[in-house]
Amino acid sequence: MTATDFDFVVVGGGPSGATAAHDLSSEGWRVLLLDRQGRPKPCGGAIPPRLIKDFNIPDHLLVAKIKCARMISPADKQVDMHIDNGFVGMVDRQDFDEFLRVRAAQSGAIRQQAIFDKVEHDAEGTLWVQYTPVSGKEHAAIEPAKPVKVSARMVIGADGARSEVARQQIPLSDRTKYVFAYHEIIQAPLEKQSHDGERCDVYYQGEVSPDFYGWVFPHGKTMSVGTGSADKGFSLRGATGHLRKAAGLADMPTLRREGAPIPLKPLPHWDNGRDVLVIGDAAGVVAPSSGEGIYYAMDCARTMAHAAHMALKTGDPKCLKKGRQRFMKQHGKVFWILGMMQYFWYQNDKRREKFVKICEDKDVQRLTFESYMNKELTRRDPMAHLRIFLKDTAHLLGLAKT
Structure with missing residues (x-):
């Protein structure tokens, strides 16, 4: 095996990138975490109890x-x-994201504030990542930062929607x-x-x-x-x-x-079949209808980090595809249902009025929060699901009063 500078280069230090860097460095891999920082995305900042529990989020990060x-x-x-x-916990993304990056560094990841440029393979098949370090304004005015190239065994794109890593390396990355x-x-x-x-x-x-x-x-x-x-x-x-x-x-x-x-739609492929994969928003894992992304980004990162770990450990890149399959098996049905909800209920104000009316229903409220809080479709009380289905149908057909 050809020696490389790092086992993994993670591009992007938001919740997904920082989580992947933490998990992989905790396994003993050499990880470089690239993030430009200072650009939090627009986000309501809601995190469910399942996330707080699964990812050990301290109470002091909850601003509400x-x-x-x-x-x-x-x-x-x-x-x-x-x-x-x-x-439901609320976080400030600036503080929340930085906490996750610090935790990744404490587990062994090397942090580098930088702008990602490109990822490519050389004639020998070695994977290279080029980035431009972000330096202070005073230093940059005197001498602009020069691009840096490092070699890696695998690259993880966590660089958000319209990911540049995905555009360069992942097939059909525009299909979302x-x-x-x-x-x-x-x-x-x-x-x-x-x-x-x-x-x-x-x-x-x-x-x-x-x-x-x-x-x-x-x-x-x-x-x-x-x-x-x-x-x-x-x-x-x-x-x-x-x-x-x-x-x-x-x-x-x-x-x-x-x-x-x-x-609002997961990409059809999350890897290049070899040594580059994407996670979080870069993979398209934001829930339709609600727009919720933090939990799914971090769960995607954990699932795909494990898949990447197994891919390097076994030498089998097919592990990456299995990682996506595992995530979609767990969450794909929820994404489909929420996508259908958005398609039906958000089309015009008449339907939106009916949608809010449905939210008065106690069965809807209880099952919605149980599913949201635990990140699983609630299978208990099948009669409640039947009642909701009948009420939804009545509203769609105009048989129910608003």
């Missing part, structure tokens, strides 16, 4: 604990869905769908009685988004207010301004603005 979700219809009908005997998300982090109105630091508000209104939803999520002293849409002509910034007015938040100071595409 949500115990209620308020669904708001086009006609301003409000439905509160309470979480019984539990909560995107929602473009935008949010504003604002100062929370802690002195206002209308503010509830334990409640997320979700707006299903065409003015906020023609095909997705808008959100107002509390983060302790701050809030995330944003929206998303696949309609490129729709003004996300204008819609967020409208949402802030509707929520009584127009006068609160804006701390930062962020926007990025979010994939």
